[in-house]
Amino acid sequence: MEFGYSIGGFDYEKIQGDTLCLGVGQSGEPYEGIGRGMLNIENLPVYRDTIGGIGTPTSDNERTALSLDTKHLLALVNGYDGNALNVMACAQRIGELLSLYANCRSCNILSY
Numbered sequence: 001m002e003f004g005y006s007i008g009g010f011d012y013e014k015i016q017g018d019t020l021c022l023g024v025g026q027s028g029e030p031y032e033g034i035g036r037g038m039l040n041i042e043n044l045p046v047y048r049d050t051i052g053g054i055g056t057p058t059s060d061n062e063r064t065a066l067s068l069d070t071k072h073l074l075a076l077v078n079g080y081d082g083n084a085l086n087v088m089a090c091a092q093r094i095g096e097l098l099s100l101y102a103n104c105r106s107c108n109i110l111s112y
Helices: 084-101
Strands: 006-011 021-024 045-048 053-055 073-078
Touching: 006 053, 073 084
Parallel strands: none
Antiparallel strands: 006 073, 021 045, 045 053
């Protein structure tokens, strides 16, 4: 909320494969939003692993949802405004908050 960006939070161990791709949702593409049931993600930006969509700006997917058992978090900052400095500041703030409140001992912040 501090930076105004949509942020995706995922249980890293539930992601399939070693690559995420950012694409556009297709007509009829199956997608179950967390606590929202099946959603229409047509024409929305969508992050996909080898199985399918895991996150959109409106809802992350049940399949990769965080839980109390999550040990490894992947957080994606959707910086659609193109402001790389603010996106990085937001990512660094997430790292600070994880260290402060979630006993995070190691945060790797990557920029793409």
